[in-house]
Amino acid sequence: MTHGATIREKKEQIKKMVFGAQFRVVVLCLIAFFVVLDVVQTSAVSTKGFEMHTHQTDIRRLEQENRYLTYKIATYRSMDSIQKRLSVLGMVPVEKKEFLFAE
Secondary structure: OHHHHHHHHHHHHHHHHHHOHHHHHHHHHHHHHHHHHHHHHHHHHHHHHHHHHHHHHHHHHHHHHHHHHHHHHHHHHOHHHHHHHHHHOOOOOOOOOOOOOOO
16 A cells, blocks of 8 residues: 555655645746747747848849950950050050071
8 A cells, every 4th residue: 555655645746846835836947948049040940041041142143244354355356456555655656577587
């Protein structure tokens, strides 16, 4: 009989523990902790997403600028462009060509 009474007493203690105020407070604290943790992680993920979007926009802008600069380089390297700029720099075409030979 005493063995059965101790099992009953243990069940009563478990019921008191589960339905007790301390247990409820601990469960509520754990729930609050996990909710806060979820909000923090969601915020971090959204911040990283915004940073990625910003970097992708910067990459597109830099690629466009790079294409423009490549075009400008090609334009300035063309013979027509070089000849047009010679007069601005005060250079004139060579009239008479002379070659010097060193012996």
